[in-house]
Amino acid sequence: MKLPEQKRALNLATHAARAAGRLMRANQFETKQVDAASQHDIKLALDARAQNEIEEMLADAYPDIPLLGEEGVHGDPAAAIRWVVDPIDGTVNFTYGIPHACVSIALQQKAENPGEADYEDGYQTLVGVVYDPFCGEMWTAVRGEPTRLNGKEVRVSNRKKMNEAIVSIGFAKSRENLEAMLPYFNELVHRVRKIRMMGAAALALAYVATGRFDAYIERGIRLWDIAAGGLILECAGGRFEHKAVPGEHAYKMIASNGVLHRGLRAPL
Numbered sequence: 619m620k621l622p623e624q625k626r627a628l629n630l631a632t633h634a635a636r637a638a639g640r641l642m643r644a645n646q647f648e649t650k651q652v653d654a655a656s657q658h659d660i661k662l663a664l665d666a667r668a669q670n671e672i673e674e675m676l677a678d679a680y681p682d683i684p685l686l687g688e689e690g691v692h693g694d695p696a697a698a699i700r701w702v703v704d705p706i707d708g709t710v711n712f713t714y715g716i717p718h719a720c721v722s723i724a725l726q727q728k729a730e731n732p733g734e735a736d737y738e739d740g741y742q743t744l745v746g747v748v749y750d751p752f753c754g755e756m757w758t759a760v761r762g763e764p765t766r767l768n769g770k771e772v773r774v775s776n777r778k779k780m781n782e783a784i785v786s787i788g789f790a791k792s793r794e795n796l797e798a799m800l801p802y803f804n805e806l807v808h809r810v811r812k813i814r815m816m817g818a819a820a821l822a823l824a825y826v827a828t829g830r831f832d833a834y835i836e837r838g839i840r841l842w843d844i845a846a847g848g849l850i851l852e853c854a855g856g857r858f859e860h861k862a863v864p865g866e867h868a869y870k871m872i873a874s875n876g877v878l879h880r881g882l883r884a885p886l
């Protein structure tokens with residue numbers, strides 16, 4: 619897909635993200651219908667509603683582009699081009715009325731050469747949008763261009779000292795991932811200024827891209843949580859390292875301002 623078309627897709631994705639964001643805000647203080655719940659995870663009826671809204675808007679403009687979303691797949695997810703969508707990232711926060719959640723929309727294409735792919739499944743991200751409807755913050759990125767927050771260019775921090783860093787950690791849903799991260803947490807907490815656990819991975823990546831956090835680390839994360847935020851981080855000068863792990867579209871990842879990457883000594 620050529621650059622002008624990518625920009626058109628980006629513009630559309632921002633509109634779709636705003637529509638889903640309006641739905642989130644309209645329901646912020648309502649009791650939410652829980653469709654499924656496990657110890658560390660919740661699925662709301664609103665997750666599916668928000669994805670439908672996004673899907674309709676994207677399919678209206680691009681009827682042939684399939685969508686791989688947290689709430690289900692539409693079309694062939696292995697097509698040459700695909701949308702990757704998390705309609706509400708931070709669902710647990712949102713359910714409990716904590717206004718820290720976002721919409722994440724990415725457009726990915728299969729790389730021509732495997733060496734150019736961002737992900738092990740052969741895709742690279744062309745366009746990324748992360749929208750926080752509670753703070754009114756919209757991050758946008760098009761591959762090869764600078765990241766913008768509400769239209770203004772942003773960059774990662776240039777913090778060089780671990781003892782001044784703010785590092786965010788995501789505790790994923792499975793017991794195995796939790797247990798793997800706890801010893802690391804115990805070690806890291808003594809070396810950094812603060813650890814933060816905010817509960818929305820896509821927003822955490824956008825915060826690293828903006829220099830608010832210096833790094834974000836999580837195991838057992840899914841593609842729809844990281845596809846848009848990963849591009850947003852890289853276009854802001856950050857480093858995004860990830861590896862596929864067993865599970866559908868599952869990864870472990872370290873995101874940083876680049877300078878502090880090695881010093882994190884995170885288990886990847």
Ligand code: IPD
Pocket residue numbers: 688704706707708709710788789790791816817818819820836838839840843
């Ligand atoms: C989750 C959030 C959370 C992260 C989980 C994600 P969801 O996304 O981003 O911060 O720790 O791994 O699955 O389920 O709220 O869209």
